[in-house]
Amino acid sequence: MKILCVFGKHQYGDPSRGLGTEYVAFLPALRNLGHEVVHFDSWDRTLYENYGQLNQALLSAVHREQPHVMLAVQLNYEIWAETLELISRMDHTITICWTTDDSWKYREVSRFIGRFYHVMTTTDEASLPKYRKDGIRHVLLTQWGTNSVSMRRPLPAAECSHTVTFVGEAHGNRKRRIEALSRLGLQVTCFGYGWPGGPVPSQRIPGGFLLTEYVSGIEKYYIPGREIETFKKTSELARKIRHYLNNPEKRDRIAIKGYERSARDHTYETRMEELLAFAFEMKRPSWFSEKNTWVFTFDTALSAHQMTRILKLLRLLLVGISNLIWGRTRGPRAARRLVFEVSWRFLGEKTFTASGLPGRMFPEQ
Numbered sequence: 001m002k003i004l005c006v007f008g009k010h011q012y013g014d015p016s017r018g019l020g021t022e023y024v025a026f027l028p029a030l031r032n033l034g035h036e037v038v039h040f041d042s043w044d045r046t047l048y049e050n051y052g053q054l055n056q057a058l059l060s061a062v063h064r065e066q067p068h069v070m071l072a073v074q075l076n077y078e079i080w081a082e083t084l085e086l087i088s089r090m091d092h093t094i095t096i097c098w099t100t101d102d103s104w105k106y107r108e109v110s111r112f113i114g115r116f117y118h119v120m121t122t123t124d125e126a127s128l129p130k131y132r133k134d135g136i137r138h139v140l141l142t143q144w145g146t147n148s149v150s151m152r153r154p155l156p157a158a159e160c161s162h163t164v165t166f167v168g169e170a171h172g173n174r175k176r177r178i179e180a181l182s183r184l185g186l187q188v189t190c191f192g193y194g195w196p197g198g199p200v201p202s203q204r205i206p207g208g209f210l211l212t213e214y215v216s217g218i219e220k221y222y223i224p225g226r227e228i229e230t231f232k233k234t235s236e237l238a239r240k241i242r243h244y245l246n247n248p249e250k251r252d253r254i255a256i257k258g259y260e261r262s263a264r265d266h267t268y269e270t271r272m273e274e275l276l277a278f279a280f281e282m283k284r285p286s287w288f289s290e291k292n293t294w295v296f297t298f299d300t301a302l303s304a305h306q307m308t309r310i311l312k313l314l315r316l317l318l319v320g321i322s323n324l325i326w327g328r329t330r331g332p333r334a335a336r337r338l339v340f341e342v343s344w345r346f347l348g349e350k351t352f353t354a355s356g357l358p359g360r361m362f363p364e365q
Contacts, residue, residue, distance in 0.1 A: 001276075002036045004065055004093075006058065007073035008043025011193065018199035021144075022073050022098070028149045029268035038065050042078055050363035052305045052354070055083040059298060062087050069279065071096045072117075076109055076340065077352045077359050082301040084116035094118045094279050098142075102127040111136070112349045119279045125217050138282045140275060143221060148267040152207040154255035157248035160208070162189045164241060167205055170194030177234055184238045209255040211240060221266065227258040301354035307361070315361045336362040 005026060011017035023039070030037045040061050041047060048054040058079065062070065070093050072079060088095050097117040099110050102124035110127070114120045114136035121140045122128065131139045168174060169192050178188050191200035212218075214230040222228040229244070231237040244251040318338065323331035340358040343351040350356055 001069065002038065002065060002067045003030055003069045003071055004038050004040060004061065004067035005030070005071050006040045006042050006079070009039070009041050010044070011199075012075070013041075013043030013045055016199075017193045019202065024150075024202050025145070025147050025268045026071065026098075026272065028147065029272045032148070032269055033272060038067065042072070043075060045364060050305070051078060051080070051359045052302050052363075054078060055080050055301070055354075056298070059083060059086060062090065062093060066092055068092065069094050069096060069276065071098060071275075073098045073100065074109070074113060077356050079113075080301060080356075080359075081113065081116050081349065081353045082296060082298065084113070086298060088116065088118060096275065096279055097121065098275075099123070106130055108344050109352075112344065112352050114139075119275075119282060121275060140278045142271055142275060143266070145266045145268045145271045146206070146262045147202070148263070148269060150203045150206050151259070151263060151267075154207045154209065154252070154259050157209070157251050163245065164188045165208070166190045166192075167200060168192045177237070180234045181238055181241075186238055186241055207259075209244065209251045210258055211237070211244070213237075222258060222261060225254075227254065227261045229254060304353070304355035305360055307363075311357070311361050332362070333365065336365050 005022075007022045007026075008020045009023050011020045020043075027037050027039060038061070040058060042054060042058065048057065070087060072095070074097055084095060087093055095117045096119045097110075097113065098121050099105070100123075102110055102122045103126065106122075106124070106127045110120065110122070111130065111134050114131060114134065119138050119140065120131065120136060121142045122131070123141075123143050125141055128139060128141060131137075164186065166174070166178065166188050167190075170190065171194070178190060181188055189197065191197045193199055210228045212228060212230055214224075214232050218224065218228075218230065224230045229240055231240055315335070318335040319332050322335040322338070325331070326334045336358060339361055340351070343357045347357070351358060
């Protein structure tokens, strides 16, 4: 089977953030399952002058490759609804969207793009009734997994080079938690975008004891206290860190059990097999065409994507004000975010079309 993977090679399309999770996980897993995989980078904004070029290139790739499946991870509005509609009309290609962070992103993105894909996935169980309420029926509850290529048996505590580590982007809540632990006398070595240590290669991450914040439903995947450990408050986190530092044999037992569970049930080969089986089971001759009845050409979409004089003036004004408040580096991003926030709230689905305001006003971001 030929699968066209549509997402970034690097995190958020930025090489400074390292290789993307989806790139290092999905591609090897699909190839290990025997599929032919073609990658299309839809996140690197330096490859295209605007979103029109990106969408035109994507359509060309689908026509050229004739994939059985297009597996996309859509950040926001980079793939137009019109483009998805045209691809979904092609009999040879099933379109799948792997969503991220539906716990907060559903209301901003997923509910607007969901009807343009044959299959949606979500890792947030609480979002399932929202999809159904909005008429998006073909949704698979799945989960992130582990990369079988880079899996390693966990090192015993005595052989670890760092006592306590955190790997992930340094946003506000995480910084506050690390600072709180420091005040409690616990020093944590942090890796990832925004930390002094910077990103860490993915091959260095596997092989440890996992102490993670509790989320509802985690028991379906790992047994807390046996295969992983969880916490709800920073005080509980600090207490459990001290407990397992003082009891390394318990830490090692849980680390081994977690590794064994991951290797057995949670590799990306398992996730991709389940996803592809679901997609082909759900595919029916007419169910998708019943939902979308647009009549247009791609040239029509390109025409709707043009920047107007009014939009240029509005962009100039918003960026100017944002630069004064946040500086010339963050200012344009803040202005774009403001337009996006207003657009999805008041214009809804139109935000994700060729005529959407954020894509027209900020084609380079």
